[in-house]
Amino acid sequence: MNDELSPSGPQDGGINPLTARIRARAAQAPVPAAAVMAEALYAPDGYYRRTEGPWGFQGADYYTALDLGPLLGEAMACRLEQVWERLGRPDPFVVLEPGAGRGWLGRDLLQAAQGPFAQALRYLHRDDNPAAAAAARTALAPHLASGRARLVAQDEPLAPFLGAIISNELFDALPAQPWRWDGERWQFEALAASGPVWLPGEPCEATEWFTGQAEGGLESGDGAPWCAGLPALVQDLAGSLRAGLFLAIDYGETASRLLDKGADLRRFKGHTVDGLWWDDLGGSDLTADVDFTRLAGLLGQQGLAALDGPWHQTLGRWIRAHAPLAQWESGWQALAAPERLRRMENLLQLTLPSMMGDRFRVLEAWKG
Secondary structure: OOOOOOOOOOOOOOOOHHHHHHHHHHHHOOEEHHHHHHHHHHOOOOHHHOOOOOOHHHOOOOOOHHHHOOHHHHHHHHHHHHHHHHOOOOOOEEEEEEOOOOOHHHHHHHHHOOHHHHHHEEEEEEOOOHHHHHHHHHHOHHHHHHOOEEEEOOOOOOOOEEEEEEEEOOHHHOOOEEEEEOOOOEEEEEEEOOEEEEEEOOOOHHHHHHHHHOOOOOOOOOEEEEOOOHHHHHHHHHHHEEEEEEEEEEEEEOHHHHHHHOOOOEEEEOOEEEOOOOOOOOOOEEEOOEEHHHHHHHHHHOOOEEOOOOOEEEHHHHHHHHOOHHHHHHHHOOOOHHHHHHHHHHHHHHHOHHHHHHHEEEEEEEEO
C-alpha cells in the first residue's frame, strides 16, 4: 500500500487496520464516499465504536451544544412541558433520545423538569456505542436509580408511546453520498487509489430529488449529500410515537440552499473542520449537512405535520421562542459572578447568529 490517500502520510509510520481495509477496496475499484463514511464511523473499529472517550471539549475532535452548558436541556424541558400539557398531561410522558451519546441532554432535561411534569417524565437513552452508554450511566445515575431514566438497546422494541422523540446531531452522522452537477450530468464522489474522485453517475432517486429541488435550475458545481438510510430511520422512529412531538436539532439547510452551497462531507479533527473526509479514516469524525426539506417530507409521509409554524427554524429563534429568557436572567442575578457569566455565555453561544444560533436548525413535527 502507498500513502497517496493521506496528504500528510501516516503519523506513526503505519496505518490503522480500518484504513488498510478501505485502501485495499479502493485499489480494486473506487469506493463511494457513503460506503467509506459508513465503514469509517460504524465498523467495529470505526470512530463511533471506539471503546474509550473522551468527547466534547476534553476530546480530540468536536464538541456539541451540550458542552457549552445546561441551557439547551433547560429550554428543552420548557418545550416538552408544553407538549405534555397539549397531550393532556399523560403519565408517563416518555421521551426517547436516539443517538443520545453521553446522556447529557437527558441529564439536563431531567434536572430542569419541575412539578407534576417532572413526576410524569420518563427518559429513554438509546445509543449502541458502549463507551457512550458507560458515560451515560454516570451522567444519568440518580435518574436511573429513581426509575426516571432507562438505557434501551438499539434493537429493543418499544411499544408506541405518548411523549416525544428528541435528537441532537443525530442525522448529520448518517452515512451520506455527495453528488455534484458538472454542468452536463450528475457525478458522485468516491475514493480511488489516488484519492477522492468524482465519477459519472446514473439517474437515480438522489439525482431526481436534487434536480427537482434546484430553484432557478441547476448550475455547475451545485450539489449536496444524499442519505440513503434516512427513510428507514424516520419510519422506525415515527412508528415508536403514538402521539406527540418529533424534534431534531442539527446543522443543515433546505434542499435548495444545500445545492447552492455544493455541500460535501465534513471532517472534524483536533477541534478543527475541513473537507478531507478521506484522511485519517476511523480517527476523525465525519458528518454531512442535513436536508431539512427531505426530512420534513419523510415525516409527512409518516403522518406527522409541522407544529405551530414552519417545519424548522434556527436554533437561536427556537430558544427565544420557548425559553423563559426574562425569568432566567432575573434568576441569574443571585448567582456568583463566575457562574452568572457562564450562563450568559451559554445563552449567547446558543442564540447568536455568528455562533450556533444560525448554524443549527430545529425541526418540530407533531403526530396525533
